[in-house]
Amino acid sequence: xxxxxxxxxxxxxxxxxxxxxxxxxxxxxxxxxxxxxxxxxxxxxxxxxxxxxxxxxxxxxxxxxxxxxxxxxxxxxxxxxxxxxxxxxxxxxxxxxxxxxxxxxxxxxxxxxxxxxxxxxxxxxxxxxxxxxxxxxxxxxxxxxxxxxxxxxxxxxxxxxxxxxxxxxxxxxxxxxxxxxxxxxxxxxxxxxxxxxxxxxxxxxxxxxxxxxxxxxxxxxxxxxxxxxxxxxxxxxxxxxxxxxxxxxxxxxxxxxxxxxxxxxxxxxxxxxxxxxxxxxxxxxxxxxxxxxxxxxxxxxxxxxxxxxxxxxxxxxxxxxxxxxxxxxxxxxxxxxxxxxxxxxxxxxxxxxxxxxxxxxxxxxxx
Numbered sequence: 135x136x137x138x139x140x141x142x143x144x145x146x147x148x149x150x151x152x153x154x155x156x157x158x159x160x161x162x163x164x165x166x167x168x169x170x171x172x173x174x175x176x177x178x179x180x181x182x183x184x185x186x187x188x189x190x191x192x193x194x195x196x197x198x199x200x201x202x203x204x205x206x207x208x209x210x211x212x213x214x215x216x217x218x219x220x221x222x223x224x225x226x227x228x229x230x231x232x233x234x235x236x237x238x239x240x241x242x243x244x245x246x247x248x249x250x251x252x253x254x255x256x257x258x259x260x261x262x263x264x265x266x267x268x269x270x271x272x273x274x275x276x277x278x279x280x281x282x283x284x285x286x287x288x289x290x291x292x293x294x295x296x297x298x299x300x301x302x303x304x305x306x307x308x309x310x311x312x313x314x315x316x317x318x319x320x321x322x323x324x325x326x327x328x329x330x331x332x333x334x335x336x337x338x339x340x341x342x343x344x345x346x347x348x349x350x351x352x353x354x355x356x357x358x359x360x361x362x363x364x365x366x367x368x369x370x371x372x373x374x375x376x377x378x379x380x381x382x383x384x385x386x387x388x389x390x391x392x393x394x395x396x397x398x399x400x401x402x403x404x405x406x407x408x409x410x411x412x413x414x415x416x417x418x419x420x421x422x423x424x425x426x427x428x429x430x431x432x433x434x435x436x437x438x439x440x441x442x443x444x445x446x447x448x449x450x451x452x453x454x455x456x457x458x459x460x461x462x463x464x465x466x467x468x469x470x471x472x473x474x475x476x477x478x479x480x481x482x483x484x485x486x487x488x489x490x491x492x493x494x495x496x497x498x499x500x501x
Contacts, residue, residue: 136449138169139199141176141192144221145422147205149430150437153489154203157438157458160493164500165454172199176228177207177221177422187224196228200407201448202415203441204228206422225417229269234402234415235301236308237267237381238443241368241388241398246466250393250475253365258391263371264312265388267381268305269402271297274378295331297377302338308403309375310347316372319351323360323376323384335377357384364388395420396433396474399440401447411448416440430484433472435462438492461495 140155142148161167174180174192181187187207196202207221217223228234241263243251248259276294283289306322313320322339324332336354343352355363357380363370364384368391376384389398398419403412418436426432442458445451470491471480483491 135168135170136201137172137199138444139172139174139192139195139202141174141202141204142179143176143205143207143224143422144178144209145206145424145427146420146432147177147207147422149427149432149485150418150434151203151205153434153485153492154437154441156489156493157441157496160496161454164496167451167454176204176224178209178212180224181212181215181219181221185219187219187221188227192224193227193231196232196415200411200413201444202228202232203444204415204417205437206418206420208422209424209427221422228415229402232413232415233270233404234413235268235270236305236403237269237385238308238312238401238403238447239265239267239385239388239398239419240400240439240443241265241385241391243392244397244463244466246463246469247393247397247475249477251391252393253368253391258368261368261391263368263388264316264373265381265385266305266309266312266373266375267385268297268301268376268378269381270378271301272378295329295377295379297331297335299334299338302335303342306339306342306375307346309373310343310350313350313373314347318349319353319372321353321355321360321371321374323355323357323374323380325357325380326354327356332377339375360384361387364391389419394433394474396436396472397439398436399443401440401443403447407448411450414444414448416444416448430486431473432485433474434485434488435472435492438462438489457496457499458492460499461492464495464498465491 142151172195243258243261248255251258273293273295276296279293281291324335326332326336401414401416403414442455446455469480470483476482
């Protein structure tokens with residue numbers, strides 16, 4: 135049985151996760167796909183109930199499940215908590231304890247939404263790229279780190295960018311495997327002209343490609359040029375692999391090529407499981423959006439697309455993931471829009487109505 139932990143979290147998290155629960159029920163009824171669903175608390179909701187943003191029970195359930203569907207965490211009511219108790223620590227703790235080292239952020243522009251981007255439609259129409267960000271190493275975790283007071287009284291902040299060969303090869307392998315099922319092109323992004331850690335990164339990525347993936351095309355690019363190229367000619371890319379910090383920055387840049395954070399899913403993956411897929415945590419990029427929580431206007435597409443990634447990467451249900459992606463595309467082509475992607479001449483709908491429409495799209499595709 136496929137074991138799935140669902141963590142709605144805070145803000146609009148429960149609202150958009152509810153739409154995925156409807157699709158899970160649809161898969162059971164129409165596709166005979168069953169999940170052993172476990173529900174849990176995380177983030178601010180968990181802190182209010184237990185005093186911790188990641189209760190022991192939630193962590194135990196996550197370790198016992200094959201995949202985690204995550205809503206969102208955070209809100210202004212928790213901003214003054216001690217750093218260790220803030221809702222975001224729940225997400226970081228899950229990533230660490232589950233060993234999730236690869237963050238996948240697709241940036242896809244549906245044909246119907248090409249006019250929603252701040253770039254010209256011809257630059258982004260048909261865009262479909264994936265950024266593979268190393269998630270557990272680099273400058274965010276390297277030692278030494280901290281703030282120290284020098285003898286003369288000045289203060290100095292220290293962070294260390296550090297990568298081992300194994301860490302680099304592990305994340306590069308994820309990128310190459312993805313590229314095998316796409317256009318066969320990988321861009322590795324670094325700063326090898328000034329950083330020794332990036333020099334090692336470039337050497338190891340190239341060596342892995344040469345020995346294990348000679349049929350794939352690999353291009354190296356400095357991070358500053360990559361940022362420029364993403365807004366100059368984004369469709370030159372297919373799969374991008376890079377370090378923790380560079381991936382953090384470039385994935386947010388790529389997100390805005392699509393026009394709305396409400397459209398963007400993500401996956402954080404660990405090692406392969408016995409089922410052939412990878413243990414993963416799947417979440418929308420948009421966050422908890424507390425200003426619209428409870429209003430019924432949140433866009434559920436990023437959450438639903440995150441679930442499609444869950445089907446694809448943790449359970450190898452590619453056909454069902456494709457059905458969901460196609461249903462979303464059909465609904466958008468029909469002119470339905472939530473508030474974040476609304477344009478003149480389109481029909482503005484609520485979170486629930488968007489969910490209704492995607493379910494109807496699934497019914498039509500499965501007929």
